[in-house]
Every structure is written in structure tokens, then in C-alpha cells.
Amino acid sequence: MAPHPLSACGRRPAGAAAPRTRSPAWPTARLADNGPVTEEPPGLAPLLTPEGQALLAQVRDHDPSHELALATRLRRDHPAGLVSAALGQARLRQRAVAKFGAEDAHRMYFTPNGVEQATRSAVAAHRAARLRALGVRRVTDLCCGIGGDAVELARAGIAVTAVDKDPMTAEIAAANVRALAPAGPPAEVVCADATTYDLTGAQALFVDPARRRGSGRVFDPEAYAPPLSWAIDAVRRTGLGAIKIAPGIPHELVPDDFAAEWVSHGGDVKEAVLWHAPGLPPARTATLLPEGAEVTAAGLPDPAVRPPGRYLYEPDGAVIRAHLIAEATTALPDAGLLDETIAYVTSDTLHRTPFTTAYEITDVLPFNLKRLKALLREREVGILTVKKRGSAVEPEEFRRKLKLKGKNETTVFLTRVAGAPSMLLGNPAPK
Template sequence: MPGPARLAESPSRNAESDTVTQNLLEPVLTPEGWELLNSLGPYSESDSLRLNEQLRAAGHSPEVVNAALTQSRLRAKAQAKFGPFAARMLFTPAGLEQATRLTVAARHAQRYVTAGLRKVADLGCGVGADSMALATLERDVTAVELDETTAAAATMNLLPWSNATVVNADASAVDLTDYDGVWLDPARRTTSSSGTRRLFDPEAFSPPLSFVESLADTGMPVGVKLGPGIPHDAVPSSCEAQWVSVDGDVAEVVLWFNALRRDNVRRSALLIGADGATELTSNSDFGEDDDAAVGPVEGYLYEPDGAVIRAGLVADVARSIGGHLVDPHIAYICAPDLVDTPFARAYRVLDVLPYNVKTLKAWVKANSIGVLDIKKRGTSVTPEELRKQLLAGTKKATNKATLVLTRIGEERVAVVVDPVLG
């Protein structure tokens, strides 16, 4: 196997975090550990205890066995993001959780190709997903990671690409004089022996958003991946903000600065699915042109994709399908006709009931409903708890139904809908 990564010494962010991740990775960065890891078959949680005992009985140390099984489990989990590449990669739990899906990383990398940027610094590279995509598209990549153990994982993951180099250093201290562009994926979690904890303040990220803005202020082409929940008022005015969803789940928002920003695009929603990708863009700022007509629940109810909602483009979708909001503050759209749109899921409206548990229980009983899907927006109701209440005593019922709980002004309603299969 390749030897352990040779990494320059750097200050540790969290000594407890370093110890936790080192114990997960160091034992497999040995000939014995690497061979054992790659000899394991597909990971099975139900068989892990038995396999642990077998491997120890065969003479492998507990540390090597535990590390190999942990990596095997992480590789299995990583297949959703990395596909077949996951079978030869190394991970830390936090690194995998924050890692970009390869299908999305390829789109990031294409921005640098389109902008003609050859030499790219990936600051805060994590386990190396975006660097893999950049290197595949023949960019010369320097992947910088502060955590020594995560940098070791990135080094192993990037070994197939001679045009990628990993540096164990503080991203904010790297000399960027010779680089054409920068990509950043700031650490948004802290790790300890009790697990990982998500950070929400952009200034608590490593490096912070203010560092990203300072780079962009120099004219450097910069792209930065952030959590999709960033408030609109925290998005710098000088960038393009692109929210990305994959198979209906909002994965990220990327802020693009300078040469990486597209002309006439301030915000966008990019939806990636099995059939490809589609995008909705706007050149207006947040809060501008967001007003849409408000009207009754009728015809068809549309539930916008999460990326559309995060990008503040619900009104744009409503106008595009000839629809209206049911409440000016709720992201549900209604339209009299069924219109095919990739940006929202459609439901046929069957009935509108007042939100009252007694009324809804009577409706469930009268319709012999035994399977109930509950969606909600603009209300504090917990769907799981309400479902238990409504379905109590209906074990023999077999009909299926969908309820959409929402608020119209001060009134709470339950809309009975039928999903339109696309």
C-alpha cells in the first residue's frame, strides 16, 4: 500500500478532535491495516460484531480491527456521494458528512474550467471531494486542510491524480499569489469524543465568511460552499448565490465571486436528479420581485423544491404556472390547472378541512384511512404525533391519504390532496 501521507506540522484546532480522528485512521495507514481494510467484503451492521471477533481471533490487534471496520462502514455510507470511488477511499465521520457529492463537485469544477482558471487552491479540502473533481478536469490543485488526520485521508484519496497536492496547513495562511482561483468548503462542524456538532454562525466557520469576502475583495475568483440555511442578509452583495438540491434534498448554497460569477445572475436554484439538472435563475436581489398574488386553495397545490424556497424564488414559480400563494408567508402555491414544472411537486386538491383533531379523526374514520402521509408548513404541529392520534383504532383500514397542514392568515387548515405522479 502507499505509505502514510507526509504532512507538514500545523497547529491543532482541537486536541480532543485530533485524538478521535487519529484513532479512526492511523491503524489503517499501515501495511497490515490497509490490507485488512481492502480485504473486507460489503459492510453489514448485523455481521460487524461477529466479524470483529473473527478478525481478533485471527491475530489482528483490536485497534486495527476497529479502525478497519469503521472505515468499511464509512465506505458503505459514502457510496451515496462517491459511488464506486468510495471503495478505495478513506474518511473521517465529519469529513464524510460535509463532503460534496461527486456529481455536484463536478459542476463546481466546471465553473473553473469555463472561467479558464488553471491553478486552483482548495482551502479546507476535507477528504478531497472537490479536489478530485478539479483534478479530473485537469486543473492543478493544491488541497489545503488544517486537521492532520483529515489531510492524511485526502492525501490517500488524491493519490491517483498527479496534478493534485495536499498541504496540511491553515487555509487562511496560504500564499495565494501564484493561484488563478480559490475554492473553499469551510469546516462547519466541531468534533469531540461525543460526536460532531453543527455550527451556524458564518463567522464560526473555519475559515470564516469574512475571510472569503476579503479574498474576493482582491479580485480573486472565489467559490465557497456553505450550508443552505444561511440567512439572505448574510449573503454578500457582490456574489452569485446558487442553492443546490439533489433528488429533492437541499445540499448546499455556493457563493460565486468575480470571474466565477455569471452575468445577470444574483440567485438561483439548481435541481439535480436522475433525469439530469434544471435551474431557475434571477438577477434581482433578495426581497425584490418576490411578491406574488395570494388566492384560495383550489385546483392544484404545488410544493416548491427546497432549493427554490431557500433562493427566494417561490414567487417566480407561482408566476410561471399561473398560480398564487395561499398565504403571503407560506411557500405553498395553488393554480386552477395542472402545469408541468420541475421546480415544484403537484397535488390535486380534494378538500379543505379546518385543523381540528376531532374533525380530522372523524374524516379518517369515515374514509377508512389506514395509511396517512402528513406534510406541513407554517404550523408547529408534529406530523408523527398527529398521525398516531388520527390513526388510533384504524388498524383494519387500508385506504391511503395525504394531508397538507398549513396556515392561511390566522386560520389553520388541513388540505386533503392526491399526489400527481410525474
């Protein structure tokens, strides 16, 4: 591998001691200039000692609201810095359970940004399985973050080289792959700048550009780090790969030689992915996890607008983002849209489809807060789920104004029906 400058990972201050070396352990983070294998940075290294591991186990399920008292007690027997590091990791692990599950999350290490930006494990496992189905056996994972995708690639039997330019993040990624995929194929984590990393010999790429800055999310794909155009060119040159992008990307920015996949998990849209491989058609696909249901573009026109029927169907967010309403509702022969600009589908009959959630509608009303308030009071509705599409109403403020009381619950859809602001009341259809 060609050498790369130390500046990709930052230089040691003048006069600082050289990093200690150790015998290689799989996988291990290393500098991209083929420099010495380094010990974990001070923030992580103490936690890997027996004392650090015991302390992590002790604070695993602590209540953050009682953290000050706990820290005071623990500092009687442990160094203050180690206690702070353990409590910090414990908090991050608790946040990570939603993405990684308790068993994995409490064996991993995180940074605050790493928890926020890491791929959910079920989504990463889906992507790894798809890469393996394409015949991939070696992946270069650029901008790997804390290593969530690298872990699932290794678990899928794919050799992985993970690259991140932040030294601490690279060391954390190495620790996470060691912890969660110790018996996998060869893997390494390299501290380097993705844009200057030597991709010679790479079989496939996975690129996960940073889409956040200090001020928040980045919506312009050319403001990603690295820019989307760079990632597209890198995958094209390699010949096979995938690029993780924001699900709100305009369709016109998807290259003609890439397929686009929108992925949801548990009904929440998580990401979009651009795929490039020999012979892979440039299709649009929506994938719903954990079920694994998929629907692909077939060039169907959107359903016609029709009056509200007995049932309302709310398409999964991935279906909406992929513009696949028609393909996802082909099982609904009498279906139509409530409004030509709104992704709510209505029908007189109940049909089960994995791509939509069905509601049985009880009332269709013009938008009128006072009328709705009176109706909900009459029906003793105390719990109201507010769903909106094509409405400027803020759900929390709307719910507060209704002053709900009662033992019953229902759902209100604030939307448009043939252009007119409307309210539809209903409940999940019987299964």
C-alpha cells in the first residue's frame, strides 16, 4: 500500500514520546504510512485494562440522574479520569442499545458523534448480505466511523479494510470489530483520509460520507465529507460498491448507472444507498426491515385521486421516498390517492400489504378545530395520535388545544382531500 502522510491522522506534538508498539492483534488500527501499530489513545486505553473492564460492568445500567453521587462514590476506589471515562462510555452504550441491541452495545465503544451517525446493526447486516450476494469477498469501508458496518461485513464473511481519518475513532472501530467479530475473515482499521487512501486492488467500496457538521445536518450532497461526486467517482473506478446517503436526496441526483435503495426499519426511514455493480440495473427499490420486504420501480403511474373510502393506507416512508406508491399498492384494485400531492391511499376494501399500514376511517371532516374538539369530547377520547401530511399544523400544539379527556383513543389524519384541508378519524384496521 502506498504511503500516506501522517497529517491524515494528525501529528504528534514536537518532543512527544513515540507511541508504544505491541504485537499485532486482529484487527488493529494502524497509521496509513505503515508506521507502528499504536496503543489505544488515553481515552480508550484505560478502559481496556482489567480495572477499566470491571468498572464498565459496574456502571453498565446506572441511572444517569444519580450519576454525580455514583461518581463520587467510585472515585474513592478508582482514578477520577477512569471513572469519568467509564461513566461516559456507559451513557453512550445506553443510547446505542436502540441501534445495536443490548448484547452488542454493551461490548462496544463509542464517541458521541459515533452513536449519532452509526448505522443501525440490522441495516448494516442487510447491506453486508447484499454485498455478499453480489459476489463480494473484500470490501474497503471508507469513513468507517465507530465500525458498525465493518462489524457486519466481517460477520457476513467478508474481509474488510476500514478507513477513518480520526485517530480515536479508528481505534474505537478496531476495538469494536475485535469485540464483535473475533472469528471473522481478515480485517484491519486504517487511520487515513478516505480521499487520499490508495484504493489499488480494492474489490468493492462502501462509502459513508459525513452528513453532519457542528451546525447540524448537511443537506447538500456536495457538502458531504467527502462530497457525493467524489464517492460516485471512486465507486465507478473500483467497479463495484455502495454509497450511504441521506434519504431525502433528490432523485435527479442519482446517477444513471447507479441503483438507488431506500431503507426503513420498523417503519422509520433510515437511509438511502446508491449501488453500482456490473449488470446491476439502475432501478429504484424500497426495502422494509426487519421483514426484508422489497418493492422495485416498474414504471407504473400513480393511482388516480378518488373520494375517501372506508380504509386509509399509509405507505412506509421508504416507499414514499422511493416514489413507489403505485408499485406498493397494486394489491389494492380500487385504491386511489386522497390528493394528487399527498401520499395517502384510500380504498373501500381491506387488503393486506407489507408496504402500507391500514386504518379504518370513521369520519371525514373539513378542517375545524372546534368541531373536532366537540366530537372527541363526545366520544371520550383522551389519547389522540396525530398524523399529518400536507398540513402546517404542529401536532403537539394541536393536541394541547383539544384539551383531551377520556378513556378512549383514536387517530386523526390532518391532510388534504382533493385539495381541501381535511381531518380523517380512524383506528388501525383489524388484523
